[in-house]
Amino acid sequence: MSQFRERVIDFGDAGNNTRINGSPKGWSLPRHYYKDPEIFEKEKKAIIFNNWLFVGHSTQIPNTGDFFTYQLLDENIIIVRKTDGTVGAFYNVCRHRGSAICKRESGKTKRFICPYHAWGYDVDGNLVSARAMPEDFKKEELSLHKCAVELVGGMIFINLSDNPTSLSNAKRDLAEIFEMYDFENVKVAAHKTYPIDANWKVTLENYQECYHCAPSHPEYALSHTLKVVPEEFDELQKPMESRMEACGVKNIVLDQQYDKQEEGQEQYAYGRYALFEQYKTGSKDGEPVAPLLGNLKGYDHGGSDLNIGLLSHFFIYNDHAVVYVFVPTGPDTSACQQYWLVRKDAEEGKDYDLEKLTWLWNVTTLADERIIVDNQKGINSKKYEPGPLSDMEYLIDKIYDWYLAELEKAD
Numbered sequence: 326m327s328q329f330r331e332r333v334i335d336f337g338d339a340g341n342n343t344r345i346n347g348s349p350k351g352w353s354l355p356r357h358y359y360k361d362p363e364i365f366e367k368e369k370k371a372i373i374f375n376n377w378l379f380v381g382h383s384t385q386i387p388n389t390g391d392f393f394t395y396q397l398l399d400e401n402i403i404i405v406r407k408t409d410g411t412v413g414a415f416y417n418v419c420r421h422r423g424s425a426i427c428k429r430e431s432g433k434t435k436r437f438i439c440p441y442h443a444w445g446y447d448v449d450g451n452l453v454s455a456r457a458m459p460e461d462f463k464k465e466e467l468s469l470h471k472c473a474v475e476l477v478g479g480m481i482f483i484n485l486s487d488n489p490t491s492l493s494n495a496k497r498d499l500a501e502i503f504e505m506y507d508f509e510n511v512k513v514a515a516h517k518t519y520p521i522d523a524n525w526k527v528t529l530e531n532y533q534e535c536y537h538c539a540p541s542h543p544e545y546a547l548s549h550t551l552k553v554v555p556e557e558f559d560e561l562q563k564p565m566e567s568r569m570e571a572c573g574v575k576n577i578v579l580d581q582q583y584d585k586q587e588e589g590q591e592q593y594a595y596g597r598y599a600l601f602e603q604y605k606t607g608s609k610d611g612e613p614v615a616p617l618l619g620n621l622k623g624y625d626h627g628g629s630d631l632n633i634g635l636l637s638h639f640f641i642y643n644d645h646a647v648v649y650v651f652v653p654t655g656p657d658t659s660a661c662q663q664y665w666l667v668r669k670d671a672e673e674g675k676d677y678d679l680e681k682l683t684w685l686w687n688v689t690t691l692a693d694e695r696i697i698v699d700n701q702k703g704i705n706s707k708k709y710e711p712g713p714l715s716d717m718e719y720l721i722d723k724i725y726d727w728y729l730a731e732l733e734k735a736d
């Protein structure tokens with residue numbers, strides 16, 4: 326639930342103020358954007374495959390040969406710890422006749438052996454064995470295809486474009502934030518995928534507004550102030566802000582997303598907002614559910630909202646972080662991949678309980694799944710037509726402008 330970074334917006338007069346596709350500004354998008362397979366093909370090219378996507382944390386693959394695979398639409402990517410200690414990413418496509426070479430979702434290996442004719446690749450992606458091939462056969466020209474991969478504060482991001490946008494500004498600006506929470510030294514304590522029968526934009530839009538939080542999320546609304554109207558919001562920040570310094574939480578606001586994205590750079594944003602006073606963290610009773618992250622010294626009763634790229638979003642409490650990745654799985658299906666991060670040295674059963682750690686965002690995401698699917702059902706009707714957005718949905722309006730401009734580049 327992204328925060329109100331700018332709370333005053335001007336949607337303009339919908340009748341006279343149109344977007345580049347001719348639809349009214351400040352209103353939801355026409356139906357075909359959520360249904361049309363041709364639009365989806367354009368989106369793949371223009372947006373989905375050139376977006377840095379969170380796929381996991383480097384602590385999942387600590388040693389050479391440790392790997393996991395990641396599926397994005399038709400593409401399957403092997404993410405592996407290479408011999409030089411860095412993280413590599415390769416398309417799971419044999420250079421012989423194209424078979425998938427790695428069938429396991431995770432594990433450890435010295436070689437990836439293709440199950441079809443047994444060509445073998447090392448963990449650096451080099452072809453090292455191929456039976457009964459002619460003498461002039463050049464193995465060195467048939468390494469696995471590389472996929473762009475970057476580590477940001479220990480978190481692994483991939484990008485499926487051959488000419489990806491740069492993460493350099495994001496890495497520079499987020500370094501101080503990741504140091505504060507010591508994101509290099511967290512681990513994935515839990516991971517869950519929620520399949521959603523709705524177009525990926527319906528799923529993403531839902532996360533970009535908290536207009537729905539009060540009616541749809543009774544559990545979340547008890548602790549998170551984003552459900553309040555903008556006028557009350559500033560007042561609720563003050564107690565948290567007075568505690569931040571003593572808790573070691575730096576007051577940083579970054580906004581390089583949508584209309585503020587720099588040309589050639591991936592978008593990102595970060596900001597903090599207060600929880601209701603009796604909540605130290607996002608848990609059922611407001612009490613911590615894991616040890617303090619990184620260099621933090623206490624609870625300021627707040628949480629930080631972060632996103633890198635269009636689809637990877639984070640909410641960082643003082644004791645844990647939750648990652649939500651909104652992944653397109655087809656023209657009218659998507660998924661929310663959720664990860665719960667705690668400090669690496671925390672022990673399950675002693676320092677954290679999985680049920681307590683995951684409770685809030687599990688119930689919240691199940692409710693989101695229900696309302697998103699209902700939203701898509703209505704959009705599928707012949708009677709659906711764009712409707713006016715509220716002030717609390719201002720980010721959706723920004724997304725539409727950004728999205729339509731990107732889509733146009735695919736033409």
Ligand code: FES
Nearest residue numbers: 419421422439442
């Ligand atoms: S397709 Fe992989 S060895 Fe033939």
Ligand SMILES: [Fe+2]
Nearest residue numbers: 531538542693
């Ligand atoms: Fe929600």
